[in-house]
Amino acid sequence: MTSRERVEAAFEHREPDRTPVFEYVLLSPLADRLLGRPYAVDAGWGRALAERGWEGAVRQRAIDHLDLAVLLGHDLLYAVPNPVPEPTAAGSPAPGAPPPADPVEALRRRNERAAESLAPPADEGLLIYRALREEMERRGLDLPVLAPAYAHGIWTDTDLMQAMVLAPEVAAEHFALATRQSLARIEKYLELGLDLIGVGGDFAGQRPMISPQMYRRFIAPEVRQLSRRLHAAGARAVNASDGDLWPVIDDFLAGCEVDAYLEIDLHAGMGIGPLKEAYGDRFTLFGNLDCGNTLSFGTPEEVGTHVTDCLRAGWGDGGHILCASNAITASVPLANYLAAVNGYRGFFDLEPFTFHG
Amino acid sequence: MTSRQRILDAIEHRQPDRVPIDFGGHRSSGIMAMGYARLKEALGISSGGLYVYDFIQQLAIVEPDVIDAVGGDTVELGRAFMPGDEGWKDWTLPDGTPCKIPAYLEVEKRGGDWWLLGEDGLELGVQKEGCLYFEQTHFPCLDRAFDEERFDDLEETFGRSMWLSTPHPGAHLALDEAGLAELAAGAARLRASTDRAVIGLFGGNLFEIPQFLYRIDNHLANIGLYPEAHHRMLQKLCDLHLADLEKWLGAVGEHIDVILFGDDLGGQTGPLISPAMYREFLKPYHSKLWHRARELADAKVMLHSCGGLEPLLGDLIEAGLDTINPVQITSEGMDPRHLKDAYGDRLCFWGGGCDTRDVLPHGTPQEVRDHVRRQVDIFGPGGGFVFQQVHNIMADVPAQNIVAMFEAVNE
Numbered sequence: 001m002t003s004r005e006r007v008e009a010a011f012e013h014r015e016p017d018r019t020p021v022f023e024y025v026l027l028s029p030l031a032d033r034l035l036g037r038p039y040a041v042d043a044g045w046g047r048a049l050a051e052r053g054w055e056g057a058v059r060q061r062a063i064d065h066l067d068l069a070v071l072l073g074h075d076l077l078y079a080v081p082n083p084v085p086e087p088t089a090a091g092s093p094a095p096g097a098p099p100p101a102d103p104v105e106a107l108r109r110r111n112e113r114a115a116e117s118l119a120p121p122a123d124e125g126l127l128i129y130r131a132l133r134e135e136m137e138r139r140g141l142d143l144p145v146l147a148p149a150y151a152h153g154i155w156t157d158t159d160l161m162q163a164m165v166l167a168p169e170v171a172a173e174h175f176a177l178a179t180r181q182s183l184a185r186i187e188k189y190l191e192l193g194l195d196l197i198g199v200g201g202d203f204a205g206q207r208p209m210i211s212p213q214m215y216r217r218f219i220a221p222e223v224r225q226l227s228r229r230l231h232a233a234g235a236r237a238v239n240a241s242d243g244d245l246w247p248v249i250d251d252f253l254a255g256c257e258v259d260a261y262l263e264i265d266l267h268a269g270m271g272i273g274p275l276k277e278a279y280g281d282r283f284t285l286f287g288n289l290d291c292g293n294t295l296s297f298g299t300p301e302e303v304g305t306h307v308t309d310c311l312r313a314g315w316g317d318g319g320h321i322l323c324a325s326n327a328i329t330a331s332v333p334l335a336n337y338l339a340a341v342n343g344y345r346g347f348f349d350l351e352p353f354t355f356h357g
Numbered sequence: 358m359t360s361r362q363r364i365l366d367a368i369e370h371r372q373p374d375r376v377p378i379d380f381g382g383h384r385s386s387g388i389m390a391m392g393y394a395r396l397k398e399a400l401g402i403s404s405g406g407l408y409v410y411d412f413i414q415q416l417a418i419v420e421p422d423v424i425d426a427v428g429g430d431t432v433e434l435g436r437a438f439m440p441g442d443e444g445w446k447d448w449t450l451p452d453g454t455p456c457k458i459p460a461y462l463e464v465e466k467r468g469g470d471w472w473l474l475g476e477d478g479l480e481l482g483v484q485k486e487g488c489l490y491f492e493q494t495h496f497p498c499l500d501r502a503f504d505e506e507r508f509d510d511l512e513e514t515f516g517r518s519m520w521l522s523t524p525h526p527g528a529h530l531a532l533d534e535a536g537l538a539e540l541a542a543g544a545a546r547l548r549a550s551t552d553r554a555v556i557g558l559f560g561g562n563l564f565e566i567p568q569f570l571y572r573i574d575n576h577l578a579n580i581g582l583y584p585e586a587h588h589r590m591l592q593k594l595c596d597l598h599l600a601d602l603e604k605w606l607g608a609v610g611e612h613i614d615v616i617l618f619g620d621d622l623g624g625q626t627g628p629l630i631s632p633a634m635y636r637e638f639l640k641p642y643h644s645k646l647w648h649r650a651r652e653l654a655d656a657k658v659m660l661h662s663c664g665g666l667e668p669l670l671g672d673l674i675e676a677g678l679d680t681i682n683p684v685q686i687t688s689e690g691m692d693p694r695h696l697k698d699a700y701g702d703r704l705c706f707w708g709g710g711c712d713t714r715d716v717l718p719h720g721t722p723q724e725v726r727d728h729v730r731r732q733v734d735i736f737g738p739g740g741g742f743v744f745q746q747v748h749n750i751m752a753d754v755p756a757q758n759i760v761a762m763f764e765a766v767n768e
Contacts, residue, residue: 101668102633158631165584166633207575211504211582 003075007144011236011259011284013318018348019311020075024262024286025327026068030337033357034071040064045083055127058082062131069143072341072353076144076196076321081121082128103162107170110159114177120184129192146196149185149226150240151178152219153201154210164214171218179222186229195235198262199226200252204243206268215248216255223256236260238286242326244268249275253283264288265325272320273313280319289340291324296331300339307343360430361614364554368615368657368680368705370740375428376733376766379707379745381419382431382556383617384411384525385661385683386708386745388759389489391452391752393417399756400426407456408445410435411525412464412473413482413491415450416749424553427763430743434557434613435527437543444526451489452752461529473519481519489752493519498570504583508593518569528558532601537608544612557613557656559605561598561646563591563639564620564630577629580638587638595642602649610654615680618646623664627689632668640676647677659707663748665689667696674703683747684709686732693735701741709736710744711762717746718754722761729765 001009001017009016026034028043038044040060048057061082069077099106132145152175154160164171182199189197200223203210210219227237239258242265253261261279264270264287272288279285287310289295294306307322314320322344328337334355341353358366358374366373381387388396390409397403400423408418418436419429439445445457448464458464463474469486475495482491497517515521527543530536548555567576567590580587606616620639622628628635647658657679666673666681667690673681686693686709693709709732711717716728736742744766750759 101631103631104633161581162631162634165581166637207578208582209578213504214582 002142004142004144006075007321010318010321013281013284015316016318018350019314019320019322019344021072021322021344022069022074022076022078023072023328024078024323027327027329029330030328030332030334031064031068033334034355035064035067036357039068041079054085058127059131059135061128062135065132066135066139066141066143070139070141073345073350074143076146077132078146078148078198079128079132080148081125084122084124099159103159104167104170106159107163107167107174111170111173111177114174114181118177118180118184120188123188126188126192129189129194133193144196145194146198146238147189147194148198148240149182149189150198150201151182152199152223153203153241155202155205155242161209164210164218168217175218175222179225182226183229186226186235190230190233190235195233196238197226197230197235198238198240199223199230199258200239200241200256202241202243202263204241204245204265204268207244208247209243210248212248212251216251220251220255223258227257227259231257238262238284242268243270245270249279253279258283260284260286260321262286263326266290267292267325271313272310276314276316276319280314281317284319284321285314286321286323287325289322289324291326291328291332295324295328295336295340296333298336300335303336303339304343304346307340308347311344311347359552361552361554363430364614364743365657367740367743370702370705372738372740376737377430377554377743378428378763378766379431379556379743380424380427380429380763381417382429382433382554383558383661383682384414384416384433385663385748386431387411387416387419388750389415389752390417390456391415391450391454391489392750392754392756392759393419393423394450394454395756396759397423399760402426406442407450407454409448409450409456409458412458412462413519413523414749415490415752417456428767430553431556431615432547432551432553433527434544434547434555434609435525437527437547438530438539439526451484451487459524459526459529462523473523475517475519475522479517481517481522491519493569495519496570496572499572499575501571503571503575503579504586506586506590508590511590511593512597514570515566520569521566525558532604537604540605541608541612544609548612554614555612556615556617556659557605557609558617558619559602559650561602561618562620563594563598563642563646564622566594580630580634584638591638591642595645598646599649602646602653606650606653606656610656613654613656615659616650616654616656617659617661617682618643618650619661621664622662622669623666623685623688625664625688627665627667628669629664632672635669635672640672643673644676651677657705663688665691667691670696670700670704674700678704680705680707680743682707683745685747687712687714687747693732697735697741701736701739705741705743706736707743708745708747710742710766711746713747713750713754717758717762718751720758722755722757725758725761726765729762730768733766 006016006020031039040048048060230237237258238260240262242263363373363377379386405420410418446460448458465472471484473482475481482493484491497514659680661682665688684706
């Protein structure tokens, strides 16, 4: 199977030859060490910009993305829009007035500004996707690319959270505007041939920060619109949020009409085993190696066992793509990350990965 | 001018003959028992005893000789009850000092830790070895699904929360016929025996009780996630408080000068709840309670609320507050000059007289004096100020600093 066929099989709930694997967000310094140079997607961006100019730096990001994917045997990759060229001093926006203290008024003003500035994302910010396609063509690769259209999170947005209680109509307007902005972004992605889109956004930690009733009222109908647009275009919607989602899991998956669940947060109680049992025949599960605990603070042996357990729990009629539950940050030791890579490779009798860095 | 009149003048924004002083008139203006023993020694007072009347906070009863020595103008209603050694039992403070605690408390030492026990041995709270006071360990409603709650058994859950089931003398009396009769008789006796302003501690907490039951993280999330259920809880709490208020003020109302409500609404960096959320959830109920108190008794309404409250003060005044305590001047927005200028004509500041976080424990006696003089110069003019250090004096505060503090106020 090619990587694309493997990923397709996972989404169509057919048995792949092996579970597809990728890394959602792999950051410096680990990415730098694996690449043997500063990673232009993270810590190396400034250097790439200085050495290669804006377009050259974006193309270096594409190269780095693909070099890591090839090195680690990934079947798909996740890429966020690239930074646009910095405005000249004359074009920089003037600092605005401080936001009102009243949370409803603050959100109302944000809504006004969002409505005035509704527009598709700038083409310059999407150069990374063209660069990835061109680089893959040059290398003879065909990896699906996951791109974000997250706009319906509430995490840390205390004005929004209070407005959901104090002035629901203002909160509803915020989410409706978020949908319009996401749809505009999705249209651009579709034009670029992307067919795997992240939707939703963070709304939970060790407990949900929104009630099931409010999730059904404010968020599910909006994300559903995105899913329907993506499905109409033959693309797929991947709903993403950290945290304990059990109280809203039906609405998060079926209610939003998405195809997959990303950022499955083991530390918050979201085990892939129970999820596979309840939803594995209908939704594809991305995850869920525990980046915050086992990968960061376990031993390499514990990491290897964790990977094996995760693959076993996710196996059966497709529907599983292995990755960490969220970003691989500086807290993850290289030895642990390599143990995760080789835990996967060992499970499927692949040659071990040997790191020569 | 009597102490009572001095306090009332201050609350009514008339300049009293001197700045009135509260020391130990309620559970946030006192002193921990270990520090109290040293203070008495520094004052040369050897009479009396050491009675820990607020066991959780390890607060000592401040005796009349000590109140006289510092020029205090207040007395807590609770001093009418459990006089002498009857109703008390022996205990030993963490520093080995013998003292007495209310006999109705169940405490048990396990290793180096002291546990406060409730009914059936329930572990309500613990004072870990080396710690100065008790921390709540059991939250009776922690695992309850909040959104579907009708709160029919709300009052029963109080008995399984440390803060709600560990009464101080006076509050240990049930509000039944016998208890109310004892309350009324005690309050009348106390009133007749003193010209100090009598402070009655009612409580009526609305923001804190859910924290005692559900834990603060769950409580704050529940407000946002389940606003209708939270309103149901507040309505139920308010109804319970109103019913108690009727009975309690019926017994003691004519004998007290100040009724104290409690609800910590602030933290070091500002309010724990935004003004908009305060107006939606708490203000209507606070207003109802405080206005009913005014109807039932000729007493001034005081709220004890720690922290940076400045953004809430306008709403608190509108809700019916006469005086605010403890005026935590080191918190965000609580600059004394700003507070006096912006709110001094409408609100009496009961506290803010001496910073208990840095100056009182860590300053020199001279630094304490200078600091207190500045605070009195700002808050004192035109009345509207009752001197109190920002909160209870901790066990490790040097006695000479406490003496310097009161000397500076009385200059």
